Amino acid sequence: MQIHSFSTDLTPVWQRPEVFRREMQDRFSVCLSVQDSRDAPLETRVRAYCGRHLRFAELRFSPHRTSSVSEGRSGSRILFTQQLEGQAYFSQGGRDCCVTPGSFCLIDPALPFTIETTEMHARSIYLDRQSVLAVAPYIQSMTSCSIDGSAGAGAIMRAVVDELFKLAPSLDEDTADTISEALPYTLATALTGLGRDPNAGRARLHLFHKKRILRFARQHLHDPNLDPRRIASGVNLSLRYLYDLFADEELPLMKWIWNERLKRAQRDLEARHLVARSISEIAYSWGFSNLAHFSRAFRHEYGISPRQWRQRTRVAHCQSTSDTCADQY
Numbered sequence: 001m002q003i004h005s006f007s008t009d010l011t012p013v014w015q016r017p018e019v020f021r022r023e024m025q026d027r028f029s030v031c032l033s034v035q036d037s038r039d040a041p042l043e044t045r046v047r048a049y050c051g052r053h054l055r056f057a058e059l060r061f062s063p064h065r066t067s068s069v070s071e072g073r074s075g076s077r078i079l080f081t082q083q084l085e086g087q088a089y090f091s092q093g094g095r096d097c098c099v100t101p102g103s104f105c106l107i108d109p110a111l112p113f114t115i116e117t118t119e120m121h122a123r124s125i126y127l128d129r130q131s132v133l134a135v136a137p138y139i140q141s142m143t144s145c146s147i148d149g150s151a152g153a154g155a156i157m158r159a160v161v162d163e164l165f166k167l168a169p170s171l172d173e174d175t176a177d178t179i180s181e182a183l184p185y186t187l188a189t190a191l192t193g194l195g196r197d198p199n200a201g202r203a204r205l206h207l208f209h210k211k212r213i214l215r216f217a218r219q220h221l222h223d224p225n226l227d228p229r230r231i232a233s234g235v236n237l238s239l240r241y242l243y244d245l246f247a248d249e250e251l252p253l254m255k256w257i258w259n260e261r262l263k264r265a266q267r268d269l270e271a272r273h274l275v276a277r278s279i280s281e282i283a284y285s286w287g288f289s290n291l292a293h294f295s296r297a298f299r300h301e302y303g304i305s306p307r308q309w310r311q312r313t314r315v316a317h318c319q320s321t322s323d324t325c326a327d328q329y
Contacts, residue, residue: 054179082161228254
């Protein structure tokens with residue numbers, strides 16, 4: 001997690017809006033138009049936290065006005081902001097709201113909007129647009145609405161944001177990636193306080209846990225002892241809850257794991273740089289503990305044996321390259 005601090009203090013007054021715009025586009029993939037107040041030049045101080053996927057910042061501003069540059073060209077992030085000091089007036093999609101200290105607001109920079117502020121202090125999180133839309137496809141009807149951070153789901157969101165900024169200097173990239181995946185679900189839960197179906201929050205929580213489970217399973221496919229009990233322990237869920245999460249799935253969890261192992265074994269059997277590895281080594285490396293069982297499962301899935309698959313791949317490689325390919329095998 002990289003930490004960057006920048007301000008406009010040493011920038012000529014007339015260049016400050018453009019310098020700030022470039023910084024925000026480079027750091028957070030949002031493209032904004034900023035105009036300072038008629039009474040005073042723009043002053044900004046920003047502490048930016050930039051990970052592989054997780055991006056957030058603490059910002060201080062003089063009074064100013066922010067708007068979208070042009071529809072559809074304002075980046076791949078959704079802006080979620082927490083007001084700490086001062087007031088901000090948001091407008092998007094025919095909705096207007098005043099956000100005061102302790103409240104949150106959501107803006108989609110890819111669509112027309114305006115924000116007008118007094119002197120202010122805020123925190124902003126720049127969420128991956130597609131990740132947010134995946135769990136909250138209705139998001140465009142929820143922008144420019146004040147979310148109370150003192151009660152209900154909004155208070156939970158406030159606690160999450162407070163802890164995020166508290167821990168920010170010590171976050172490693174893997175932890176930051178996990179937080180980045182979780183934040184859209186936390187946000188979607190906070191939005192339920194604006195009148196959405198309360199059952200939607202439960203469904204999003206289930207989806208979040210399913211993704212955690214599948215990610216853990218992918219990371220441990222090589223473990224021949226990987227089973228539902230091992231997975232439940234690894235993601236800190238009860239075994240019963242894990243079974244409940246996958247009760248309605250067309251493909252049982254362990255069948256999904258077997259299929260994933262077969263896909264990876266198939267890929268390795270095709271890989272030229274692994275040609276010296278035996279079929280049994282490849283099978284064992286992906287968690288298969290019985291070579292005969294692996295061969296039967298592979299034939300059932302792909303119609304031929306692992307050995308035939310590797311031989312067919314070798315022939316295809318040789319046909320697509322020079323005759324000297326044969327010497328490599």
